[in-house]
Amino acid sequence: MSDTTATPTRPVNWTAISITAAVVMGGILAALLAVAPRDDGGIAWFDPMIPGGWMAWTLPVAIFFWCIASLLVTFTILAIRFPETPRVGVLRIETTRGDRLFISLLGSAFICLVWLFFAGLPVWGALALCLVYAAAVFRWV
Template sequence: MTWMAWTMPTAIFFLVIAALLILMTILAIRYPETPRVGVLRIETTRGDRLFISLLGSAFICLAWLAAFGAPLWGGLILCLVYAAAVFRWV
């Protein structure tokens, strides 16, 4: 697999995404939910909010890299705050 950039951070990233998907599947099976309307005025489920938070986090990290460069610890903190806000209010 040397043709890919499989470093430890890359592996951790994909493991976290897989764990999130597994967790969302388990939550959907154990605690089915009805869509809710938040500040965006669209119906969203947990999966929708996860997608919105992952997409927004990608843009936050790109903006952080453009503004400050590496390392991304500050961007990661912003992403966690953003994801918490999305799950709470969207």
Template sequence: MADTAIPARRTNWTAIYLTATAVLGAALGFLIWATPVTDEGAKDWFAPMIPGGWMAWTFPVALFFWTIASLLTLFTILAIRFPETPRHGILRIETTRGDRLFITLLGSAFICLGWLFFAGPPLWWALALCLVYAAAVFRWV
């Protein structure tokens, strides 16, 4: 009897990567374009993007949410392309890359809130501490 199995369709990962990069790059370009301009023609990075809006949509806030969306997109593509089995880390719970990303984002939020309470703005040193925390979570959790 002849083999009638349908061959598996090959996924074009290069096209997927380029499409995701183009979409996220276009979104970032839009955010930069939508940033208000001062009377002198320079970008005012901290001015409200929506004057009179209910939330302070400034460029840094929009960039923060763009970064979260980019990370979720990246981790979704990685989960599909390179499935992983959960592993046990220092917390003795099973975690995947997505779990570690969530733990990192949640912990980073608390680090920044604590920094604002004890030291106040700016948050540059808190960001550095969050990056060290993220490296530790992805290495040992």
């Protein structure tokens, strides 16, 4: 004889999860800005965050990795909350949101490298191109 009584499940509070994730990521960003090197009261953007460290951990590098971590957290929550089936785009391969994020990040890295080679610093123009490229990838790939 099988037991047909189902145990009620508690609904997941996605608003609380999203707000908690945003608060945690905001706290990490605030901590990064708090420990950033300062000179004459302002942030010294390109001074090392770890004096004598083995890698050039400057504030822009830390913010870059913070952005990547924020994207991964956001896309993880989206994947759990709104599962999606893969779709076929112009590349004729099945992709999910995570796949399109990876394609856009990889392509953006190459856009920035090409920009640095041909135009040099600053890379604000490359950032604009990367945003257009990412929008195109999420729309059509």
